[in-house]
Amino acid sequence: MKYINDSSWDRLIKKKSYVFFPATIKDLNSILKTKINKNTFVLKTGGCSYFDKSFGPGKYTINLKNFNKININKNKTTVDVGTGVILSELVNFLQKSRLTLYTLPGGNNISIGGAISANVIGKSSSKKHACFGDSIISLNILTKNGKIKKLKKNFQKYVGAFGTQGIILSAELRLMKIQSQNLSIYRKKIKSISDLEDSFKRKHLYKYSIINPFDDKNNFGIFIGAKFCLDKN
Numbered sequence: 001m002k003y004i005n006d007s008s009w010d011r012l013i014k015k016k017s018y019v020f021f022p023a024t025i026k027d028l029n030s031i032l033k034t035k036i037n038k039n040t041f042v043l044k045t046g047g048c049s050y051f052d053k054s055f056g057p058g059k060y061t062i063n064l065k066n067f068n069k070i071n072i073n074k075n076k077t078t079v080d081v082g083t084g085v086i087l088s089e090l091v092n093f094l095q096k097s098r099l100t101l102y103t104l105p106g107g108n109n110i111s112i113g114g115a116i117s118a119n120v121i122g123k124s125s126s127k128k129h130a131c132f133g134d135s136i137i138s139l140n141i142l143t144k145n146g147k148i149k150k151l152k153k154n155f156q157k158y159v160g161a162f163g164t165q166g167i168i169l170s171a172e173l174r175l176m177k178i179q180s181q182n183l184s185i186y187r188k189k190i191k192s193i194s195d196l197e198d199s200f201k202r203k204h205l206y207k208y209s210i211i212n213p214f215d216d217k218n219n220f221g222i223f224i225g226a227k228f229c230l231d232k233n
Helices: 025-036 087-095 112-118 193-200
Strands: 002-007 014-020 041-043 060-062 070-072 078-082 136-142 148-151 167-174 182-190 206-211 221-229
Touching (some): 014 025, 025 136, 078 087, 087 112, 112 167, 182 193, 182 206, 193 221
Antiparallel strands (some): 002 014, 070 078, 136 148, 136 167, 182 221, 206 221
C-alpha cells in the first residue's frame, strides 16, 4: 500500500489516496475484506479517466497492474488478457504474431479494465465492432462473496459501467489478423455531405475524414481510406 498525491488524467482534480496493489485474487479479497471493508474505493490502473471519474467518494484506490497475464489462444482468433494489462503492451505483444485488436483508442496507457469499463471507441471500429465491448467473448468477474465467475453471456452490465457493477479480473477478446505490414492509402477531396456518405461506403479497413469548418463550397473537406496491400517479399 502507498499513500500518494493522485490526480485525474487531465490534472484538474487532485486527491490523496491509499493505493493497494494486489498480486493475487487472495490479496484482492483480503484488501476488500480487512483493509477497505465497507469503505468506498475506486479501481484505477491506467489512470486515463478525466475529472472526478478517477476518484470515488472514499480515500482508497485499488490498482490492478499485477493482473497482467496475456495468452493468445491456439486458433489465434482470441486472447485471454488480464484487466491490468496496458493496451500499448498488448498491442506490441500481439504484433509479434501479426495480430491486433478491433478497437484501439488513442491513449496508449489505457488498461484493459479501463477500456471495458469506459467502453472506449477508436481505430479499426466498424459496424460489427463499433466499441471495445463488441469484441468481448467472456469476462471473469470477482463477485461480492469473493468467488470468480466466468460470464459468456449477460456481461453487458459490466461494459461501460466504470467499475460500479463489480471487479473485472480478465477478458477474452476477439482478434483481427494483420494481413500485411503495408497499407494502400486512398485520398479524396469531398464536395458535399452526400459525397462524404458515399466515401464512407467504400471498402476500406480504416476510414477518416476532415471537414472544413468554414463555408467553402469548393472545399467541403477530405476523406482518407486505407486497406492492407500485399507485402513485396
